[in-house]
Amino acid sequence: MGFHDECGVVGIYGAENAAALSYFALTSLQHRGQESAGIAVSDGETIHLHKDMGLVSDVFDKDHFEDLKGSVAVGHVRYATAGGRTIENAQPFLNTFKLGGIALAHNGQLVNYEPLREMLEDSGSTFSSTSDTEVILKLIARSYKKGLEAAVVNTIQLIKGSYALCIMTEDTVIGVRDPNGIRPLCLGKIAGAHNGKDAYILASESCAIDSCNGEFVRDIEPGEIIIINKNGLKSIHLEERTKKQTCIFEYVYFARPDSVIDGIPVQEARYRMGKVLAEESPVEADVVIGVPDSGIGAAQGYARASGIPYVTGIIKNKYIGRTFIAPTQKERENMVFVKLNAIRSDLEGKRVIVIDDSIVRGTTSRRLVQILRRAGAKEVHFRVSSSPVKFPCYLGIDTPSKNELISSTHELEEIRKEIGADSLAFISLEGMIKAFGEDTFCKGCFSGEYPVACARKV
Ligand code: SF4
Known part of the structure; x- marks a missing residue:
């Protein structure tokens, strides 16, 4: 097989030890990316981040968890697709703005990365990486003053391509799946994870939920945004643009055999x-x-x-x-x-x-x-x-x-x-x-017909 794996994402809300659970989940998603790993955790006021090149078990040791205390987290394992193989492109990305911090983990690839980056640079944004994920983060930040939910909805309407996102602020986790559901993302529950209350987990594959001893709830639907915070769970659908076309190679090669994606x-x-x-x-x-x-x-x-x-x-x-x-x-x-x-x-x-x-x-x-x-x-x-x-x-x-x-x-x-x-x-x-x-799959690499139009690689 000459294809390379892609990335794995995880988001945790409401667990006493969100970093440790992210670590377990990322370890079980290790097959999706072995170049870098990272976890961002909020202690309620500030988001702390640790990421580095290497396997999950190489990147984190006991001391890191001392600095990663909190109940809200996102994590990422990466194999480079867009952007180079450097620490600058390791995820999650974290930016702190006037209104607070946002951390973001992305599995997928934007096809309109270049014009969006150009537009952001023209309006004064600066970038520390060559990753398309940083473009998503800057777009969310740009409209953050309208509120997180509106900022995410605005951003989703601008980006094109494949994306399963786990986004966090100090007190909220958001999961997003692109309108074609090209990359997988699912939701689970972890019983009694904080003072007897249940925690939520978002993950690229259901095997990550199992590794946290959680219970699979459902797949995030194509074009769905799911917001998890102290008010519970809220789902927003961008229905007019959705059509399920999940990457068929997830089943052929990428995903772990013990995972279930979209009910299969x-x-x-x-x-x-x-x-x-x-x-x-x-x-x-x-x-x-x-x-x-x-x-x-x-x-x-x-x-x-x-x-x-x-x-x-x-x-x-x-x-x-x-x-x-x-x-x-x-x-x-x-x-x-x-x-x-x-x-x-x-x-x-x-x-x-x-x-x-x-x-x-x-x-x-x-x-x-x-x-x-x-x-x-x-x-x-x-x-x-x-x-x-x-x-x-x-x-x-x-x-x-x-x-x-x-x-x-x-x-x-x-x-x-x-x-x-x-x-x-x-x-x-x-x-x-x-x-x-x-027949609800992207089969672009066999047929040359892709769910999202883009200039062809030759
Ligand atoms: S099926 Fe689509 S998304 Fe999957 S590898 Fe082929 S072209 Fe890429």
Whole structure:
């Protein structure tokens, strides 16, 4: 898989230990971003922030929690999409204005970042980063004197793109999901979190609510703004502009298998895509294996539907961080040998069906086939649980440009030869939709049609 994860956000209201709960939640969202992590907490009067480059467990130690006391918090884990990979772009962003502080955590990407930034600079705003998130923060600040709610509504009407936001002031947390619901955001409750009262949690995925021992309440709807403060919960809908088109790759690859997004369990979606793939592209073989982590659900679905036994076959080294150094291009390409290895006893002398979630550049797939053959696989049949990725994403996922996407530049048979497999098949786009039983997704990287218009990456 050549896509990179995106970001994870969390918001906590009304917990005695909002920073600790944010820490748990962010740890469970770590798969969404490993470059930087941060938590902002309000003690009722001031917002305190700590953020740094690295994994959640590297960024925070016991001493930080001494300075992060309070019951309202937002947190973020980041993989850079818009903006560079520097500490200046780490989130949450915090600004203190005449009327108080605002901290903001964002998962997604604005497509009209440049004109908005230019407009703000022309009217005197200064920026400390190259992140589109800072633009959202400055827009909220600009109309903050009309009240927080009005400022957020005004801002939402100006920004275009994908966004799941957790915003906080000293005494309020706000969650926002873009009008197409491209990035996920859900709401949970944590029983008895402060003097016997319940706390609320907003998070990118439901697994973060589970990690706080909370109870899932519901998904935030596309175009919904949810405001949580001492008056309880208030929801505002920007109904005239909404149409659900959640990123289908959340299910294919990004989200954790134990999460449920918009009522669809991620692992169940992967099983079903594997099942459809088996129906569409059967092949005689002895075993089915999945490329960890996200190929496993689809492989189990394929095995179940085809009656061919599922075996583990491949092991992933879980301890390679983003900072692992591979100095040359060749070494970077060979990284897959460090990340993945085959289990010879599962594969030797067997005809193997291997399921991966996608093929992006093709480099990883080629190495993978080599690994399987080296472990004695007699035949390698490559099956892919997403359709060919032909177009880049500009809605929050870091993809290569179009001419680096192998499905954009090569025909199926050419790709098969390139990766060295005995056969190759992708699930069809119709098959993906059939697996879900509904068509409420962004499928831009397969079709080139995106929910939000934008200048194309080439
Ligand atoms: S273009 Fe692809 S990766 Fe980007 S949001 Fe749409 S489905 Fe997701």
